[in-house]
Amino acid sequence: MEILAAERLSFSYPEEDRDSLHELSFTVEEGEFVVLLGPSGGGKTTLLRHLKCELAPVGKASGKIAYKGQPLSDLPAELAAAEIGMVFQNPDAQIVMDTVWHELAFSMENMGYPPAVMRSRLAEIAGLFELEPLLYKPVHELSGGQKQLLNLASVLLLQPKLLLLDEPTSQLDPVAAREFLQTLHRLNEEMSVTVIISEHRLEEVLPLADRVLLLEEGVLRFQGTPRDFVREAGQELHAPHMAYLPTAARLFLTLEPDAVQAPRESIPLTVREGKRWLHALAAAGEPGMGAAATGASNLAAPASESGLLLSCREVTFRYSKDGAEVLKKLSLSLYRGELLAVMGGNGAGKSTLLHVLNGLLKPQRGKVTLAKGVTSGFLAQNPLLYFSYDTVQEELQQMAEYAGLSKEESGREIARLLEIFQLGGLLPSHPHDISGGQQQKLALAMVMLLGPGILLLDEPTKGLDPGAKERLAALLGDLRRQGVSILLVTHDVEFAARYASRCAMLFDGGITSEGTPEEFFSSNYFYTTAVNRMARELLPQALTIEDVMNAWSAFASRS
Structure with missing residues (x-):
């Protein structure tokens, strides 16, 4: 039975020349798990907001959307609020109350549920999401990932039939993201909740999908099963879509000469399927199996004291006098021209560490030292903090002026950043009206205009x-070659493994381990790449597809 149907749906924002959605036609069956793919600004968030009629954006719309055969716009407000739930991309945009308890109760109070029903549902959901220790905690003290889990729990308390999610794992650590998606999968499998999820982190979510919808420039380019999507992406004309595939599928298409003709069921999507296929290649004596592989994409990081730009020694920090210590005698160094990736679980104190290093928070004990004459630029987790003007163009121009750039320098540098981040077509747009990914790129471009010697980045790939x-x-690589040092906090294991020169783990207020990506990730069990989980027994230090290909080529050259 169809739960949702769109027919020739088109939409354009005010004063926009092109459609943000153009003649979309698709159906969603009750109980399906649908994944929305596509580049930032491709229309994914706009489509999701149209499916939640209370959040439909202002603009010119045409076409039809039906929910269970009834026009979506005709649904009673109470029914629409209860049966269609949405989790936003930015968790702060959804939270309205002061404590976790009040936030969880808020939606049920608005629906007029009896207190007994509210307490029963709250007890159930708090147990499912392990929220009991946080119930009376102020919301502003939660990490970004904890806020996102709270948002999902709040929506599920109304027991929706259709669940819409916009980049829900972007602020979750790898373990929490996996658990979050498995919770969605359980809801889908056991409760038949229909799920439509927009996601860039596809390693875990694509194997769960019944169907994939690919949106590019507001046009529906593909709809079908994940394995059909893999086969189409593997064809030469669709090679740019390879980046949207899980690692197991990309490695399969890379190493198997006749992959696009392979039977659909033989295409691996998960780590487990990829490992079985890879071990079968090894058993058949295929190249590269058993060879040592190391990453070649990372720039070497200097480790001499003369190149030391930023250091903290024995730093201890707590938010209140009687509060728990978030950082405990933490020591860390950043050297010229390196990219240091700091990882750790949600709530471990990674964002706090960046605030301390940037001087926004003062530690109770310990010392932070910045090399003489070196400036730092800071990108916070929430890009909306950086926007004060009505257009993207104004934001960039005002930041260039603040940075002291001449008119000529300003024009040249803004043009360069617009090209790198592909923001040129958004200059007249309001920063709050563009997608979350575009907001992230705009905020980073604004920080880059300051020309800092050190970049402190909080989840820059979110x-x-x-x-x-x-x-x-590529931009960060150019900056490193110019001597700029970069410290980024990230949950993006694949990005850190491929581009960092050094990685560190923050746990229990201190740095528990650090080393090169090969040393760091090959010793981890959860915090490692999909390639490493698939190939660890064959290529212990292989982290990326390039590493496996290097081993393949090395074997072939010896044969």
């Missing part, structure tokens, strides 16, 4: 599509 990540990596 909300970015694979192509945007590649361009960001």
